[in-house]
Amino acid sequence: xxxxxxxxxxxxxxxxxxxxxxxxxxxxxxxxxxxxxxxxxxxxxxxxxxxxxxxxxxxxxxxxxxxxxxxxxxxxxxxxxxxxxxxxxxxxxxxxxxxxxxxxxxxxxxxx
Amino acid sequence: xxxxxxxxxxxxxxxxxxxxxxxxxxxxxxxxxxxxxxxxxxxxxxxxxxxxxxxxxxxxxxxxxxxxxxxxxxxxxxxxxxxxxxxxxxxxxxxxxxxxxxxxxxxxxxxxxxx
Numbered sequence: 001x002x003x004x005x006x007x008x009x010x011x012x013x014x015x016x017x018x019x020x021x022x023x024x025x026x027x028x029x030x031x032x033x034x035x036x037x038x039x040x041x042x043x044x045x046x047x048x049x050x051x052x053x054x055x056x057x058x059x060x061x062x063x064x065x066x067x068x069x070x071x072x073x074x075x076x077x078x079x080x081x082x083x084x085x086x087x088x089x090x091x092x093x094x095x096x097x098x099x100x101x102x103x104x105x106x107x108x109x110x111x112x
Numbered sequence: 113x114x115x116x117x118x119x120x121x122x123x124x125x126x127x128x129x130x131x132x133x134x135x136x137x138x139x140x141x142x143x144x145x146x147x148x149x150x151x152x153x154x155x156x157x158x159x160x161x162x163x164x165x166x167x168x169x170x171x172x173x174x175x176x177x178x179x180x181x182x183x184x185x186x187x188x189x190x191x192x193x194x195x196x197x198x199x200x201x202x203x204x205x206x207x208x209x210x211x212x213x214x215x216x217x218x219x220x221x222x223x224x225x226x227x
Contacts, residue, residue: 004155045215100158101215104155
């Protein structure tokens with residue numbers, strides 16, 4: 001298996017622009033998680049899905065952030081409009097029925 | 113509520129000497145505990161996990177951890193450090209059996225291995 005795939009690996013954008021991060025979980029996994037990692041706050045869970053349904057989005061910082069999972073093999077995290085404080089590494093992870101989570105390589109986002 | 117405290121933000125050892133990375137947890141229920149490693153500019157990789165079976169857990173690359181309920185600790189050890197072990201290590205807790213749901217991460221311990 002190729003593992004969790006994230007794209008792009010790096011994204012540089014200007015404040016106010018829309019940013020879309022993409023994730024392909026491991027085939028057959030039924031949980032998908034989005035995390036954000038910063039120096040100041042460490043690793044934070046933003047939202048997670050079970051069988052494509054959002055279960056807990058309490059970690060989403062504000063309405064500028066939204067996440068979707070239209071099918072079992074694809075999820076997006078969108079920021080609109082982006083701000084410099086959104087600069088971070090965003091990780092996607094997936095798991096199967098309550099087992100350990102497997103992480104993707106991350107997307108490093110820089111908002112100028 | 114669940115939380116983890118990693119007692120050292122940085123640990124430095126010489127190659128070939130033992131490694132000890134300390135972690136204390138707090139959990140309302142019987143927790144699942146994990147150690148993940150993150151090499152520079154990489155994603156997180158699972159080292160080992162405890163899910164209420166044997167209290168001494170063996171992981172990859174020679175690492176192991178012991179769950180001590182009386183001390184609420186889950187320290188990570190390795191008998192002999194290798195240069196390739198230099199990375200950031202995260203202690204993680206979940207109140208959900210197996211950890212499939214919400215994980216709470218510690219702040220991380222940066223391990224440096226010197227010649």
